[in-house]
């Protein structure tokens with residue numbers, strides 16, 4: 627186990643889905659203006675940070691596990707494919723967040739970051755962005771920074787377009803690149819089935835494919851774009867799953883399906899299994915299916931799991947809060963005698 631200076635701080639951070647994702651044309655900076663409705667679901671990564679031994683990472687390839695030098699490591703029982711999909715060098719988004727925060731406060735990123743992942747990688751649920759948000763909050767606690775959430779969200783926006791929402795959580799209207807957020811009233815719980823694939827889709831590739839389809843489509847008439855966001859906000863406020871189901875939409879879906887045609891079968895199978903509606907989340911390939919209630923979601927998940935259209939399924943609900951410190955906050959007492967909350971990752975990785 628790593629021997630490290632001081633106790634680690636652990637943050638739990640949720641996955642996101644997009645209930646509505648309207649994509650504008652390409653901006654001069656290469657991004658697209660978005661109007662999106664994010665919702666955080668109870669599918670979490672955990673990010674632990676601890677002060678590392680002195681010494682800087684050697685070049686691009688950060689120190690390997692066990693040496694206690696600054697760097698990133700993956701925790702928990704991941705398959706080889708999952709480990710291969712997540713870089714543990716300086717390109718890891720949690721590390722990039724640590725560097726961004728360290729630069730913002732004028733210190734060295736002398737930390738070891740441990741990631742316990744449950745959010746699908748490159749799945750359209752902002753798994754890497756969630757780890758970046760988790761690292762920001764955990765380090766703000768470890769370093770006892772007097773930074774409000776607004777200041778963290780500004781730094782988050784420099785790391786990636788989805789990182790600010792991973793801090794914010796709940797349900798929110800995102801504009802700009804997706805980093806400018808306004809909370810959305812959502813007092814009701816919505817029940818989802820999440821269909822995970824055995825592969826990812828590259829976000830920039832999906833956006834590029836949408837641009838290509840839109841250019842090509844001009845010859846045969848414009849590619850349909852999803853409608854305005856106001857009805858979606860009203861449906862969320864009503865808590866009526868059937869109303870919201872009619873309004874789920876994602877301009878990136880056509881591009882994701884163009885790159886991964888099997889998603890058509892997945893989307894059909896979810897509705898055939900009893901979901902009210904399905905949509906690709908973000909840049910995909912994860913598909914999410916809105917169900918009438920919890921028991922219905924369990925039934926849909928069971929049927930979808932056997933339909934041969936995805937690697938596995940999860941039953942989830944939202945909204946849930948954004949990134950939260952769950953252990954080690956030096957300014958708060960440790961977790962109570964009632965033992966760790968459900969889903970605890972087990973013994974402290976740095977113990």
Ligand SMILES: C[C@](O)(CO)[C@H](O)COP(=O)(O)OP(=O)(O)OC[C@H]1O[C@@H](n2ccc(N)nc2=O)[C@H](O)[C@@H]1O
Nearest residue numbers: 656657658660755786787788803804829830833908909
């Ligand atoms: C698809 C969504 O997940 C919807 O929430 C996000 O827009 C993507 O957020 P993200 O993965 O954090 O994206 P970033 O890491 O900021 O950008 C990755 C790449 O996606 C494309 N990108 C991303 C966001 C955006 N508003 N327009 C874009 O065109 C750009 O090619 C960019 O270089």
Ligand SMILES: Nc1ncnc2c1ncn2[C@@H]1O[C@H](COP(=O)(O)OP(=O)(O)OP(=O)(O)O)[C@@H](O)[C@H]1O
Nearest residue numbers: 718719747748749750751752753754755757829908
């Ligand atoms: N901590 C991390 N966890 C997962 N992927 C990471 C991480 N750091 C870097 N990456 C890289 O970022 C890529 C995108 O990861 P991510 O899981 O955020 O995709 P995504 O869920 O599609 O994101 P989005 O929904 O924002 O498009 C992955 O292919 C992976 O190589």
